[in-house]
Amino acid sequence: MSAPRPQHAALLQFEVKDDSLYIGGIPLARLAQRVGQTPFYVYERRAMTERVALLRKHLPTDVHLHYAMKANPMPAVVQHMAGLVDGIDVASGGELHVALDTGMDPARISFAGPGKSDAELSCAIAAGIVLNLESEGEMERAALIGQRLGIQPQVAVRVNPDFELKSSGMKMGGGPKQFGVDAERVPQMLRRIAELELDFHGFHIFSGSQNLKAAAIQEAHEKTLALAIRLAQDAPRAPRIVNIGGGFGIPYFPGEERLDLEAVGANLRRLLEEARPQLGQAQIVIELGRYLVGEAGAYVCRVVDRKESRGQVYLVADGGLHHHLSASGNFGQVIRKNYPVVIGTRVAGGPRETASVVGPLCTPLDLLADQMELGQAQAGDLVVLLQSGAYGRTASPAAFLSHPTAVEVLV
Ligand SMILES: *Cc1c(COP(=O)(O)O)cnc(C)c1O
Numbered sequence: 001m002s003a004p005r006p007q008h009a010a011l012l013q014f015e016v017k018d019d020s021l022y023i024g025g026i027p028l029a030r031l032a033q034r035v036g037q038t039p040f041y042v043y044e045r046r047a048m049t050e051r052v053a054l055l056r057k058h059l060p061t062d063v064h065l066h067y068a069m070k071a072n073p074m075p076a077v078v079q080h081m082a083g084l085v086d087g088i089d090v091a092s093g094g095e096l097h098v099a100l101d102t103g104m105d106p107a108r109i110s111f112a113g114p115g116k117s118d119a120e121l122s123c124a125i126a127a128g129i130v131l132n133l134e135s136e137g138e139m140e141r142a143a144l145i146g147q148r149l150g151i152q153p154q155v156a157v158r159v160n161p162d163f164e165l166k167s168s169g170m171k172m173g174g175g176p177k178q179f180g181v182d183a184e185r186v187p188q189m190l191r192r193i194a195e196l197e198l199d200f201h202g203f204h205i206f207s208g209s210q211n212l213k214a215a216a217i218q219e220a221h222e223k224t225l226a227l228a229i230r231l232a233q234d235a236p237r238a239p240r241i242v243n244i245g246g247g248f249g250i251p252y253f254p255g256e257e258r259l260d261l262e263a264v265g266a267n268l269r270r271l272l273e274e275a276r277p278q279l280g281q282a283q284i285v286i287e288l289g290r291y292l293v294g295e296a297g298a299y300v301c302r303v304v305d306r307k308e309s310r311g312q313v314y315l316v317a318d319g320g321l322h323h324h325l326s327a328s329g330n331f332g333q334v335i336r337k338n339y340p341v342v343i344g345t346r347v348a349g350g351p352r353e354t355a356s357v358v359g360p361l362c363t364p365l366d367l368l369a370d371q372m373e374l375g376q377a378q379a380g381d382l383v384v385l386l387q388s389g390a391y392g393r394t395a396s397p398a399a400f401l402s403h404p405t406a407v408e409v410l411v
Pocket of ligand 1: 112290
């Protein structure tokens with residue numbers, strides 16, 4: 001008889017033996033003993049390494065891969081990624097320091113994000129990383145700070161494109177946006193860059209996030225390259241970098257299909273062959289966060305209490321939305337859906353039941369699993385939320401209700 005398959009088999013990135021999850025080759029219960037506390041986040045090196053290898057296999061070989069570290073800024077994770085990818089994208093001065101500590105060549109670190117302070121600009125210019133300018137005002141401030149420091153800032157222009165990435169979880173381009181400079185104003189900005197003491201590197205065009213549709217990404221790649229070629233005509237020099245964004249999504253919910261990476265890669269290869277004569281030597285960059293680390297991580301908490309209310313089973317855990325806002329459905333989701341959840345030592349076998357997993361916070365929002373089919377669990381059992389390697393711990397309101405924070409381990 002074959003072993004029972006968990007409900008989330010398609011989303012289970014980790015090994016299962018004797019109905020227990022193994023992460024980094026360690027049985028979950030043993031891992032929890034090793035960590036010494038719940039709740040914790042665990043990230044697996046192997047899964048990240050394999051994910052980068054998969055991208056290398058399908059994307060054109062001359063495309064550079066950057067890690068957008070806001071998805072998971074744990075220094076050990078960023079260090080591991082630094083050994084696998086071609087560059088790191090940061091979005092704050094704090095992230096910049098972590099990225100520099102990895103030893104990554106500063107020329108391969110870029111800094112995007114609105115509202116960069118003078119202090120952040122100053123550190124970035126001194127470090128020699130590439131600033132993705134988010135506005136004309138930021139351009140002027142960067143030039144002044146560069147003058148004051150006696151260092152020429154390395155800059156690219158973040159463009160708010162005149163199109164959207166269709167069917168995206170989060171749209172970050174097209175229409176009015178706080179990100180980047182509207183495409184139609186970029187030519188004028190490029191003329192100003194030529195007048196200022198700024199070293200122009202190229203363009204950053206990021207249109208959206210969490211996209212599972214190859215056709216939408218293919219369309220965005222085509223429009224992005226066309227836009228870069230058009231804008232390059234007004235640039236003070238030929239662009240050395242064209243960052244075409246990312247937005248590759250991962251499946252979280254039942255019915256979601258994996259992104260067809262092969263199709264995206266093949267289409268991009270064709271587009272780049274066509275565009276090469278006009279793009280010259282420009283390095284094409286794809287920047288990804290979630291796609292690189294999201295599936296490599298899990299959030300683990302422990303059942304503290306098991307109770308019933310009017311016929312429904314509640315597993316009350318020591319973890320909740322204060323560590324994992326996204327799994328509670330409150331991180332930009334319109335409709336709450338269950339993340340893939342398993343009982344760590346009863347992944348697919350044993351008696352099953354329908355139960356809800358809630359956290360210790362005094363709010364009905366603190367819901368990690370709403371009436372899911374799970375292995376029957378008691379106090380002391382480990383609850384595991386899969387697909388939790390991105391936008392987990394650092395995207396959650398840890399101070400809310402003053403519970404202890406979650407620790408993180410990389411295995
Ligand atoms: C957040 C962000 C990313 C990463 O997005 P993912 O969906 O995690 O891949 C990449 N680039 C920019 C500019 C971002 O703001």
